[in-house]
Amino acid sequence: MGKIIKYVFYDIVRSKIVLAYTVFLLLLSLGLFHLGGNPDKAILSLLNLVLLTVPLISIVFATTHFYNSYEFIELLVAQPINRSKIFMSEYLGVAGSLSGAFLLGVGVPVLLFGASATGGYLLLTGVLITFIFVAMAFLASVITRDKAKGIGVALLLWFYFALIYDGLVLLILFTFSDYPLENPTLVLTALNPVDLGRIIVLLNLDASALMGYTGALYKSILGSFWGISLALGLMLLWILVPMVSSRQIFARRDL
Secondary structure (H helix, E strand, O other): OHHHHHHHHHHHHOOHHHHHHHHHHHHHHHHHHHHHOOHHHHHHHHHHHHHHHHHHHHHHHHHHHHHHOHHHHHHHHOOOOOHHHHHHHHHHHHHHHHHHHHHHHHHHHHHHHOOOHHHHHHHHHHHHHHHHHHHHHHHHHHHOOOHHHHHHHHHHHHHHHHHHHHHHHHHHHHHOOOOOOHHHHHHHHHOOHHHHHHHHHHHHOOHHHHHHHHHHHHHHHHOOHHHHHHHHHHHHHHHHHHHHHHHHHHHHOOO
């Protein structure tokens, strides 16, 4: 399993796409820190861009990689190797390499210009988001053997979680504005990993003061150590559910 992970990792690291992804994040981060002046403002701007670009790159690249590696996976399946180990090796190799690219592109500028607990939460959020959307990409890939359909499902998942979901939540809040919706809002937040990551970083920036009563509720529930642990635990659950589901489908399906 370790040898397969190393092979997948080094194969992806040599990819021009991953190199361009790293350079893009590095230049973007350096530019925001130089233009922003205040590190907190730069981290806030960087957060919005990270929560949009990292899920997109992760889910599209992972889906494309899975389909392009189909012959290699078939060769491994023909060997006396457990299918679950093959799947986990592919998953960890892809997620690990993309996380490394993210930490190099964003982590270096954050450590140089914005080293703080908030910067640490931003990096942790980016890594978790990467693992989550790679898991979703693999789930989309094992559902159908058609590459176009798989990429379409992956893009639909990104579009839903990154853009559509927040609009639906705002519609619900507007429609039922006469009712107390603070607790339901917390539940709705837990149903979107992107929103969970955003709130974790915003609460450490004290931006909850700009979010009204709901922001104060977030601060009271998620602002403590146990609250942050709960939010991170929910994000880990977002990794496990699609990853375990896709692994089970891969173990049963006929290649």
